[in-house]
Amino acid sequence: MKKIQRFLLVVILLTFVTKTFAQRGNYRITNGFSISGGYSQFDIVTNNFETKAGNGFAAGFLATVDIPNQWYNIGFGLQFAENTLGISGRQDLISANHTFIDYKLMKVQAVLLANIKVVENIFTIDVGPMIQYNSSLELKDDTEKNYYITNYNTLMADDITDISKFNFNGVVGASVGIKNIKLRGQYIYGFTNILKNLENKNLDTSGGNARFKGNQSMMVFGATISF
Template sequence: MKLYIFIFIFIAGTASVFAQSHRNTGSYNRIGLQGKIMLTSIESSDLEIDGKEGFQGGFTTRGRVYNNWGIVYGIDFLSANVSVQGTGAGQAIDNQIDYNFIGAQLNFFLSYNIIGQNLAIDFGPALLVNGKMKLKDSGQGDTTIAGFSSLTGSDIEEISKINPFVVIGLTGGFENVRLSVQYQYGVTNILNGLNDQDLELIDPAARNFKGTASFISAGVVFYL
């Protein structure tokens, strides 16, 4: 994890110096604060997971480096919510087990100005470092996960802690304020952390978990 962070800081720092060196030629380098509503999705054939609304916010820098091309980099803090289908013991109806995970996400995007400084498309990588998928209600910890005989809600909290994404988005507006829409797609198995928990000892079917996370977010960016 330290290596990833070091690489990000090095690239971002180099790009920032490059952008600053072009300020006198009409380029710019703006620091902004952003806040977004975020919908989380985890696609998995092993668990029935429904996406929920969450929040994403943090710091971003946008700089133009050559003609219509620029860079966008920064750090976001996010709070993501999902629910996993479960069946309560002795009950005939299904229950939704609610989870939350928080994290910090480093991003570094290329940006192309479609209409001057008023509309741009951004794309590139992001690295999410997150905590475990915590139960929002500890009382649901004993609820059996749908599709399993003895796996419960408290058994599936330890998801993978480092997750890279590819991101594409649009930002549009004015020099000091813009609206932003983004789609992020995970390129690794966010449920792989469950495979290190020996869950097959709890339930023989609890093995080889796979899941792909994605985020859709929309919000506003204020540039200082």
């Protein structure tokens, strides 16, 4: 909650400074609002588990502050996403057959973007920080909760669900289109360790690494409609 409050404070201050600068330079500020939606893919980059990227969706809204005659816009907003993730496991201790256990993850992401105008009103490169609150990993099939995780002797599928809830990400992407409709692609990388909270669970990590480290990797492909 404190991280979100700090993010909102930064957004308010940045908007104030942007408006002040625009007024001093006699620029006309254009405020915009857009909604977005599309396909997303999510994975966790880690040496602890064998993972398989899962598909999902992402949708949200973005407010923009456009200063004519400047090389950038400022955008800030919220994105909501649901994704799946596969983690390799086995049905029993002695089984040689491994399968991917499917998990589901919900995310709310607050983002602040600098939209670099490559071709004004047509093509921008979008970069900035993102604060994320996510759910725990949720097993899509409860019958798999007692499966054993690959790379560990007795660690079970249900043991690794309580991952870190607050994470800090970086975003880089691009938007291209005409008038009020644009196609958008984003790559989101997690700077914080999304598996860190597992180290506080006194898990039996025999056979594997007791230090959990993982960074989220997420791609979003979709469209935005501006008003």
